[in-house]
Amino acid sequence: MKFVKFLIINLFLFTTILFSVYSSPKLGDTIQSPRIIQVPVIDGSGSDKCWDSAIWNPMPYVWIPYGTVLSAADFTGRFKTVWNAEKNLMYFLFEITDDIFVNGYIFSKTKGNYYLYDVVELFIDEDRSGGLHETNNNAFAYHITNGNASVEYDAIDMWNTERVNYRNHFPEFKRVKNGTVYTWEFSMMVLNSSYTPTSVLDNYRPTLTVGKKMGFSAAYCDDDHSSANPVRDHFIASKYQTQANSNESYKNASIFGLLQLVAEPTAIPNSVKDLSVFEAKKLDVFPNPVSDLASVSFSSNYIGTVDVSVFNAIGQTISKAKFNKTQQLFKQNLDFSNNASGLYIISITAGTEKLFSKVLR
Numbered sequence: 042m043k044f045v046k047f048l049i050i051n052l053f054l055f056t057t058i059l060f061s062v063y064s065s066p067k068l069g070d071t072i073q074s075p076r077i078i079q080v081p082v083i084d085g086s087g088s089d090k091c092w093d094s095a096i097w098n099p100m101p102y103v104w105i106p107y108g109t110v111l112s113a114a115d116f117t118g119r120f121k122t123v124w125n126a127e128k129n130l131m132y133f134l135f136e137i138t139d140d141i142f143v144n145g146y147i148f149s150k151t152k153g154n155y156y157l158y159d160v161v162e163l164f165i166d167e168d169r170s171g172g173l174h175e176t177n178n179n180a181f182a183y184h185i186t187n188g189n190a191s192v193e194y195d196a197i198d199m200w201n202t203e204r205v206n207y208r209n210h211f212p213e214f215k216r217v218k219n220g221t222v223y224t225w226e227f228s229m230m231v232l233n234s235s236y237t238p239t240s241v242l243d244n245y246r247p248t249l250t251v252g253k254k255m256g257f258s259a260a261y262c263d264d265d266h267s268s269a270n271p272v273r274d275h276f277i278a279s280k281y282q283t284q285a286n287s288n289e290s291y292k293n294a295s296i297f298g299l300l301q302l303v304a305e306p307t308a309i310p311n312s313v314k315d316l317s318v319f320e321a322k323k324l325d326v327f328p329n330p331v332s333d334l335a336s337v338s339f340s341s342n343y344i345g346t347v348d349v350s351v352f353n354a355i356g357q358t359i360s361k362a363k364f365n366k367t368q369q370l371f372k373q374n375l376d377f378s379n380n381a382s383g384l385y386i387i388s389i390t391a392g393t394e395k396l397f398s399k400v401l402r
Contacts, residue, residue: 069102070280074131075124080130085224098259106275115140154271157273162183163259178235182290196210211227213228233245254299258298324389329400329401333377343394349373351388383401
């Protein structure tokens, strides 16, 4: 009887730990796209002021071969996204470090090896309905190619049994090379699932609004061979997937991440370009590194509502809470038990005062 009880307890603990590992928030689960008023000049520089409001989203997950560790010189990728209501367009800025640049794919309705070249791939599910989309437009898997001698880029997806070139979904496009760093800057129309390749585009473009949620993941097909012998050596993405799902996004929208249109980013100040701005001494966190609970405290004359936010290392909001400060010393426990290992920023707003602290999990 004791053995059975022991077995049940340990099975329960193992299941709890396993569930916690796979349910913990991860980088790329949620992408925020801030609204902008002044749209960028699409010149491949990323220098326009509007990009400052967006957060860099890394592409750290190697889907194929699954779990491979790449050198920074072989591939490093990150991207930003913003949107504009007046033009009803989304804008993307990709920064890709790739030591071997392979282009040369020539579009054909029957030539299906476009994913073997160096390609930025966007997975978009406009209404976040999920489901299968390999040969329909329930969702899109745009393979944005590196072009060839005739064109700078194409955007290939499947419709029924044919390949379709959706480059007209991307009204503006520019890619600039600086050594082995390639900056991709482009605008993109969002189309709903009723769109077909012969449809009039404007009839199938939903109005972009604050709060709109879409299924979304970004990826890169990396060819380290040549255009004469194209090979997809690696497939790298923004969204964590299990090994079983590592090559399923091209046909299953249910495993996409979340992209949300926001009025302004819910992000830490100045993004995370310089973590020294979070060395405020007024906010105490103990213990640090934290295991499950972090005790956060500060002292001030302010009495009233205290807003507490926790951000991950790329500025995405992990949690928010409000507390009432009734005395000189404010002290509150924050629960980190469901958070993945990594760097977090705790932000506290108390009246006009803002306090920050880094914490490791």
